[in-house]
Amino acid sequence: MCGRYAASRSPEDLAGIFEIEKWEPEEALEPDYNVAPTKEVYAVLDRALKDAADPRPVRQLRTLKWGLVPSWSKTPEGGARMINARAETVHEKPSYRRAFSSRRCILPADGYYEWVTGKQERDLEVEGKKKRPRKQPYFVTPADGSVFAMAGLYEFWRDGTLPDDHPRAWWVTCSVITTEAETDPLAASPEDGPHTLAEIHPRMPLMLTPDRWDAWLDPARTDVGELRGLLAPPPPGLMRAYPVATAVSNVRNNGPELLTELAAPEEGTLF
Numbered sequence: 001m002c003g004r005y006a007a008s009r010s011p012e013d014l015a016g017i018f019e020i021e022k023w024e025p026e027e028a029l030e031p032d033y034n035v036a037p038t039k040e041v042y043a044v045l046d047r048a049l050k051d052a053a054d055p056r057p058v059r060q061l062r063t064l065k066w067g068l069v070p071s072w073s074k075t076p077e078g079g080a081r082m083i084n085a086r087a088e089t090v091h092e093k094p095s096y097r098r099a100f101s102s103r104r105c106i107l108p109a110d111g112y113y114e115w116v117t118g119k120q121e122r123d124l125e126v127e128g129k130k131k132r133p134r135k136q137p138y139f140v141t142p143a144d145g146s147v148f149a150m151a152g153l154y155e156f157w158r159d160g161t162l163p164d165d166h167p168r169a170w171w172v173t174c175s176v177i178t179t180e181a182e183t184d185p186l187a188a189s190p191e192d193g194p195h196t197l198a199e200i201h202p203r204m205p206l207m208l209t210p211d212r213w214d215a216w217l218d219p220a221r222t223d224v225g226e227l228r229g230l231l232a233p234p235p236p237g238l239m240r241a242y243p244v245a246t247a248v249s250n251v252r253n254n255g256p257e258l259l260t261e262l263a264a265p266e267e268g269t270l271f
Contacts, residue, residue: 001084002150002176002205004248005112006033006139006259007042009147011061014108017147018044018213023061034254035109037083041066043154043174045105046217057219062154064105068175069157070095076157076171085153087179087206087231091224096175099153100227102219106208107152107176110259111141113248114201116194136265137248138200142207143187143240151177151206151216151231177231179206184236192264193243200241207234 008031011023035041043064046057068082085096115135142148157171181197181204194200208216208230215221216230242261247253 001178001201001203002112003037003083004251005035005148005150005205006110007031007035007108008033008110008256009108011042014042014044014061014147018061018106018108019059020044020061021059022049027063029063031256032254033110033256033258034248034251035066036251037067039066040064041107041174043105043107043152044149044213044217045103045154046219057217059217062105062172064154064172064174066107066175067173068095068099068153068155069171069173071098071155071157073157076159076173082175084178084203085175086203087151087177090153090177090231091228096153099155099175101222101224103154104216104219104227105152105154105174106213106217107150107174109148109150109205111139111148112150112205113137113139113244114204115249116200134246135249137244137246138194138241139244139259139261140197140200140204140239140241142238144238148205149208149210149213151208153177177206178203179231179233180204182233182236182239186239186241187237188240188242190242190264194241197239197241206231207238209234209238 011028040063043062046059048055049058069076090096090100115137117135152174154174162169181202183196183198189195197204212230243265248258
């Protein structure tokens with residue numbers, strides 16, 4: 001799954017990477033090293049500009065809320081639970097299928113966090129000596145330092161209790177698409193840590209390689225079979241994973257130090 005990630009790149013940096021044609025400086029976000037559900041996040045999408053004479057899609061960098069609210073929802077309260085959509089079923093689930101057809105986006109990140117229960121902790125849990133095992137967080141990121149382009153969906157939701165001109169009348173929300181975690185060896189991993197993404201968690205965010213960006217973002221592509229083909233996992237061996245401080249487990253902590261690689265998992269959380 002994807003329940004927390006880091007996104008520190010500036011809009012200027014993202015504009016160059018994704019060939020952005022339009023973004024609003026007033027919507028710029030501060031670097032976020034502990035992105036959690038319901039937070040505002042950057043999304044890259046292709047969409048015609050509102051009230052523009054030219055109907056062509058424009059590559060935009062938008063600020064959306066993480067946690068998709070389907071257009072037909074009566075309230076937005078379920079958005080916090082809809083942060084992930086499974087690649088295997090996204091085309092048929094009522095909450096996602098309309099967005100999958102025409103409202104796809106890329107959610108740029110540095111990488112994502114995932115928590116692993118240490119072996120010593122698991123053994124204590126099995127023996128009944130510890131009910132809540134301590135988990136070691138790992139940061140998973142492209143080994144070459146490139147952007148982690150997560151496949152995503154976005155949706156519009158209208159708050160019928162507010163007038164049209166109210167700034168909160170329309171919500172634009174998003175979800176990360178996940179897939180089965182890779183079982184091939186990581187490009188790099190600690191000697192005493194997990195050596196595949198599947199050893200960390202059975203699911204992972206679906207990373208889109210640059211050769212798929214244009215096709216994924218193109219709203220004119222609506223054929224379900226063709227779109228599902230874009231959800232194939234990326235080539236193996238592109239990622240590395242390393243242990244980080246358990247401070248990231250508290251969403252109130254936020255700063256570049258959260259990405260600092262530990263020489264070994266913290267005491268009591270050994271893999």
